[in-house]
Structures are given as C-alpha cells and as structure tokens.
Amino acid sequence: TAVISPQxxxxxxxxxxxATCSVHGDPPGATAEGLYWTLNGRRLPxxxxxxxxxxxxxxxxxxxxxxxxxxxxxxxxxxxxxSILAGSCLYVxxxxxxxxxxxxxxxxxxxxxxxxxxxxxxxxxxxTNYSLKYKLRxxxxxxxxxxxxxxxxxxxxxxxxxxxxxxxxxxxEATNRLGSARSDVLTLDILDVVTTDPPPDVHVSRVGGLxxxxxxxxxxxxxxxxxxxxxxxxxxxxxxDSVDWKVVDDVSNQTSCRxxxxxxxxxxxxxxxxxxFGIYGSKKAGIWxxxxxxxxxxxxRSERSGPGGGACEPRGGEPSSGPVRRELKQFLxxxxxxxxCSNLSFRLYDQWRAWMQKSHKTRNQDEGILPSGxxxxxxxxxx
Amino acid sequence: xxxxxxWGMLACLCTVLWHLPAVPALNRTGDPGPGPSIQKTYDLTRxxxxxxxxxxxxxLNYLGPPFNEPDFNPPRLGAETLPRxxxxxxxxxxxxxxxxxxxxxxxxxxxxxxxxxxxxxxxTAELRRSLAHFCTSLQGLLGSIAGVMAALGxxxxxxxxxxxxxxxxxxxxxxxxQKMDDFWLLKELQTWLWRSAKDFNRLKxxxxxxxxxxxxxxxxxxx
Numbered sequence: 001t002a003v004i005s006p007q008x009x010x011x012x013x014x015x016x017x018x019a020t021c022s023v024h025g026d027p028p029g030a031t032a033e034g035l036y037w038t039l040n041g042r043r044l045p046x047x048x049x050x051x052x053x054x055x056x057x058x059x060x061x062x063x064x065x066x067x068x069x070x071x072x073x074x075x076x077x078x079x080x081x082x083s084i085l086a087g088s089c090l091y092v093x094x095x096x097x098x099x100x101x102x103x104x105x106x107x108x109x110x111x112x113x114x115x116x117x118x119x120x121x122x123x124x125x126x127x128t129n130y131s132l133k134y135k136l137r138x139x140x141x142x143x144x145x146x147x148x149x150x151x152x153x154x155x156x157x158x159x160x161x162x163x164x165x166x167x168x169x170x171x172x173e174a175t176n177r178l179g180s181a182r183s184d185v186l187t188l189d190i191l192d193v194v195t196t197d198p199p200p201d202v203h204v205s206r207v208g209g210l211x212x213x214x215x216x217x218x219x220x221x222x223x224x225x226x227x228x229x230x231x232x233x234x235x236x237x238x239x240x241d242s243v244d245w246k247v248v249d250d251v252s253n254q255t256s257c258r259x260x261x262x263x264x265x266x267x268x269x270x271x272x273x274x275x276x277f278g279i280y281g282s283k284k285a286g287i288w289x290x291x292x293x294x295x296x297x298x299x300x301r302s303e304r305s306g307p308g309g310g311a312c313e314p315r316g317g318e319p320s321s322g323p324v325r326r327e328l329k330q331f332l333x334x335x336x337x338x339x340x341c342s343n344l345s346f347r348l349y350d351q352w353r354a355w356m357q358k359s360h361k362t363r364n365q366d367e368g369i370l371p372s373g374x375x376x377x378x379x380x381x382x383x
Numbered sequence: 384x385x386x387x388x389x390w391g392m393l394a395c396l397c398t399v400l401w402h403l404p405a406v407p408a409l410n411r412t413g414d415p416g417p418g419p420s421i422q423k424t425y426d427l428t429r430x431x432x433x434x435x436x437x438x439x440x441x442x443l444n445y446l447g448p449p450f451n452e453p454d455f456n457p458p459r460l461g462a463e464t465l466p467r468x469x470x471x472x473x474x475x476x477x478x479x480x481x482x483x484x485x486x487x488x489x490x491x492x493x494x495x496x497x498x499x500x501x502x503x504x505x506x507t508a509e510l511r512r513s514l515a516h517f518c519t520s521l522q523g524l525l526g527s528i529a530g531v532m533a534a535l536g537x538x539x540x541x542x543x544x545x546x547x548x549x550x551x552x553x554x555x556x557x558x559x560x561q562k563m564d565d566f567w568l569l570k571e572l573q574t575w576l577w578r579s580a581k582d583f584n585r586l587k588x589x590x591x592x593x594x595x596x597x598x599x600x601x602x603x604x605x606x
Binding site: 004008038040041042068069070073074076084086087088089149 | 444445446447448449450452457458506507508557558559560562563
C-alpha cells in the first residue's frame with residue numbers, strides 16, 4: 001500500500017500543488033520504481049513526476065483548473081501494473097461570492113418563501129452551502145430556514161411562526177471549503193409581500209347571443225376572506241391558437257368582467273389572477289398570485305361582426321371597436337344626467353342589440369323602445 | 384468528511400434498523416400461500432435492479448473518473464464488511480429455503496443501513512432525493528422478504544449481540560477511501576439484486592406444481 005500526501009487538500013484555482021506518494025509495507029522492498037500518477041482517470045505526463053527517494057514519488061502540478069466534479073478531482077497513485085495504491089481528492093475552486101437579489105413572498109400571511117441568486121460569477125467548482133437566515137428587527141435571535149429548494153435550487157421556505165407588524169431582516173450565507181460570503185440584509189414586512197391563491201371558480205360564458213362578448217366571473221380567494229384588503233384583479237385572454245395574451249388591467253374589487261371586441265365563433269382561453277393589496281392598511285401593492293387554470297369558452301357564430309369595446313375594456317383591443325362604444329358610453333352618461341331615462345345603461349343597449357340580431361332588422365331602423373328588461377346592476381364601469 | 388460523531392450515529396442507526404419489529408404472520412385462513420408474495424418479491428428485485436442502474440450511473444458520475452469508467456476495479460479495502468452475494472454454485476443450489484431467505488434478508492438489512500449512511504454532504508439535492516427514494520424501495524423489498532418468511536413460518540433473523548452491522552471507520556477515513564467504499568457498496572447491491580432475482584425465481588419454481596418445472600437459467604456470475 002501507499003499513502004498520498006496531502007490527503008484531500010483544498011486549493012484556490014490557479015494555485016500549485018506538490019504531492020507525494022510513499023510506498024511502504026508489503027511487498028517488502030516495494031519501491032517508487034514504476035509508480036505513476038493519474039488525475040481523473042488520465043495518466044499524467046512523466047515530466048511532472050520525480051522520484052524523491054527509494055520509496056517516494058513526487059508530483060508537481062501548476063495552475064490548477066477548477067475541480068471537474070464537486071466530489072473532488074481524483075488523484076491516484078498506481079503501481080507499475082496499474083493497480084491502485086492510494087488516492088487523494090483535490091478540491092480546487094473559488095470562495096463563494098455574495099448572494100444577491102433576495103426576494104420573498106408570503107402566501108396568505110402564513111409562510112414566507114425566499115429566492116436568491118448566487119454571486120455574479122456563479123461557478124465555484126466546490127459544493128457551496130447556502131443558508132437563509134432571518135430575525136425580527138428588534139428582537140435579537142437569529143433563525144435559520146430549513147426547507148430548501150422549494151421553488152428552484154436557491155430557495156427556502158419558512159412554514160410557520162411568522163410575526164406580523166414588525167419587519168424581518170433576511171440574509172443568505174454562502175459557505176464552501178474556501179470561505180464564506182454573506183448577502184446584504186433585506187428588511188421587509190410580511191404584510192407588504194403577501195400573495196394569495198388564484199381566484200377559484202373562474203367561469204366564462206356567453207352573453208346571450210352577443211357574438212363579440214364573453215362574461216367572466218370568479219370568486220375572491222377564500223384564504224384571505226377574514227383579512228381586510230382590497231383585491232385587484234387582472235384578466236388575460238387569448239384566442240385558442242395564439243400565444244399573444246390580451247390583458248385587462250385595473251379590475252378592482254369586482255368579481256366579474258365583460259370582455260368585448262372579441263371575434264365571433266372563436267374559442268378563447270381566459271385566466272384571472274389576484275393581488276391582495278392594502279392588507280391591514282398596508283400602502284404597498286401585494287404580489288400577484290399565479291394565474292388561475294385556463295377556462296375556455298367560445299363566442300357565438302355570426303355573419304355580422306358587432307362593435308367592440310365593453311365593460312372591461314381590453315388594452316390593445318380592436319381599434320375599430322373602440323370609438324363607437326366610447327361615444328355611446330358618453331352619450332348614455334349625458335342622457336342619464338339630462339334626461340329621464342334613468343334606467344338607460346349599456347345592459348339595455350346590449351339587450352337591444354341582441355333583440356336586433358334576432359329579428360334580422362338593420363340597425364338603422366328605429367324599431368321602437370325595447371320592453372324594459374331586468375334591472376340588474378349596471379355592467380358598465382362607473383368611471 | 385464524516386466526523387467521529389457521524390460514525391457513532393451511523394452505528395446507532397444501524398442498530399435500530401436491525402431491531403426492526405418482526406412482521407406479523409399472514410392471516411392463514413383461505414390465503415393463497417406464499418406464491419404471490421414470492422412473485423411480488425421477485426418483481427421487486429427486478430424493479431430495484433432497474434432503479435439502481437440509473438442511480439449508480441448518476442452517482443458514479445458524481446464521483447468522477449475513474450469511478451464511472453467501465454471495468455473500474457479498485458482494491459476492496461473498507462468494503463470487507465459488506466455482505467457478499469458471490470457464492471459457490473453448489474453451495475447456492477444446496478441452500479434450503481430458510482437459509483436462502485435469511486441470507487437475502489440479512490444482506491439487504493446491512494446494505495440498507497450502509498446506503499442510508501451514504502450521507503454525502505456535497506451531493507446535489509437531486510442525488511440525495513434519488514438515494515432516499517431508492518432506500519424507500521429497498522425497505523419495501525425487505526418488508527416483502529419478511530412477508531415471504533412469515534408465510535412460510537420462518538422466524539426473522541435476530542442479530543447476535545456483537546455482530547450488529549457497524550461501519551468500520553478507519554483512523555482517518557479519507558475522501559478517496561470513502562469514494563471507493565461507495566463504489567463497492569453500489570457494486571455489491573447490484574450483485575445482490577441479480578442474485579436475489581435467481582433466488583426468488585428458484586423459490587417460485589419450487590412452490591409450483593411439478594408439471595411447470597423449468598430449467599433455471601444461470602447468468603455468467605459463477606452461479
């Protein structure tokens with residue numbers, strides 16, 4: 001047998017190493033004659049080796065590269081017949097860099113998940129251990145997060161015992177064989193980074209016979225029902241075969257929306273997400289939830305395409321549909337103020353349109369006043 | 384690198400595993416006999432063999448060359464305590480059922496213990512998960528063997544005091560030596576799974592009516 005020295009050394013990239021392989025014991029009279037080195041299975045050139053004395057072979061390596069695998073480079077001393085006499089693992093790398101970009105969010109104020117990025121140059125070639133630490137700002141004790149890799153390789157999840165109303169200080173410590181580094185401290189209040197589940201029970205349905213509209217309904221996420229907050233919602237929708245989503249922003253505290261300006265006879269996929277902003281009076285926006293599972297519905301088929309626009313006016317809706325409905329909105333608003341038609345509304349207008357389609361009459365003819373329909377809540381936004 | 388404390392902990396863990404409560408005997412009323420359990424055990428060994436192939440491949444790549452090179456054959460130093468699957472053909476053929484099952488059970492108890500100790504701090508989270516998953520499957524195999532033994536009325540082997548499996552820590556168990564130990568552990572696991580498939584196949588044929596006798600195909604491992 002033999003012994004390699006040093007055993008399992010740790011080295012900085014670019015440094016040099018002087019190693020020795022000393023044979024001893026059996027067979028008696030074993031010498032350094034015929035011994036050779038391999039590194040990661042490859043025989044090293046003989047000019048790097050030198051016989052120091054009868055029983056010792058030396059090796060000089062310069063300008064070492066980062067380790068090929070994190071378990072260490074395998075430096076092996078072989079007997080003349082190729083058998084392995086001894087081995088040593090070389091750990092060649094860099095100390096860790098300061099982790100950066102810590103971001104955290106709390107699901108329904110019950111837990112905290114944080115993510116970070118390892119330092120700028122990434123690869124240290126050595127196994128680097130990350131530890132997320134946190135403490136309440138004015139109450140001394142440091143805590144260490146224990147559930148790692150929950151949302152990717154550099155993440156950690158704190159499942160319970162979180163305090164509200166006092167800020168947390170959060171940081172990440174990176175350690176490897178060559179040293180350690182600590183990120184900057186992130187100070188945050190749980191109430192400012194709340195996210196929630198996507199709205200459940202999203203339903204998309206047709207609006208009577210209207211071929212360019214769909215109605216979206218959802219429920220406020222139940223987990224936050226006991227907490228005072230204002231929900232903001234966002235809706236996005238796309239045509240079945242497209243990858244371009246249209247987004248409806250600014251849907252505040254409603255649980256329904258009418259999409260307009262859609263193509264008739266088309267399948268649409270719709271998703272809704274929620275932002276629980278203003279929890280307990282926090283002035284900051286919360287964090288958007290994931291999008292709800294896509295729900296699909298199709299608009300009715302028709303020969304004629306109607307005017308576009310609608311209660312929840314989409315950003316980037318068809319330009320031709322915008323002005324007609326906008327003007328109509330303004331007219332109705334004016335009418336309401338100056339005339340006795342207090343139950344005039346978009347809804348009434350839509351009912352009229354549907355009735356018009358059914359009777360196959362042209363729009364320009366004056367067919368008389370529609371019989372007064374249901375008095376529901378106005379779907380038009382009271383801007 | 385495992386410290387002295389880790390070895391102590393490992394010895395303790397292995398002792399706990401060794402004292403696993405005996406599996407209660409199967410309810411005998413109207414039961415179909417040990418046949419289905421034997422079949423299930425056989426199937427499990429094949430499944431584990433398949434799982435091990437993928438796990439070993441990944442693990443040996445993690446250890447790096449030459450460990451992941453084919454025909455790599457380092458000296459078996461610390462691996463002397465591993466239960467050996469390789470056995471003389473005649474000895475193997477002449478094993479009675481009880482001994483055959485006992486050897487399998489004892490082997491996997493040891494191997495599971497060592498596998499759990501394969502607590503490489505540096506391994507990736509994914510590798511640790513694969514190892515944990517494999518350990519669970521291996522635990523399942525142990526349970527299955529215990530079930531067969533119970534069905535046939537054989538007692539589960541109890542360890543003699545002083546023969547409990549403990550990892551032999553060298554004076555300074557170097558990382559390279561640890562890598563070699565890991566290599567042999569995986570190799571021995573592989574060999575045991577090959578052998579167990581044949582053990583349970585043999586048992587299965589024994590339990591069948593004579594008309595269904597089939598010649599046993601023995602692999603090139605000296606069986």
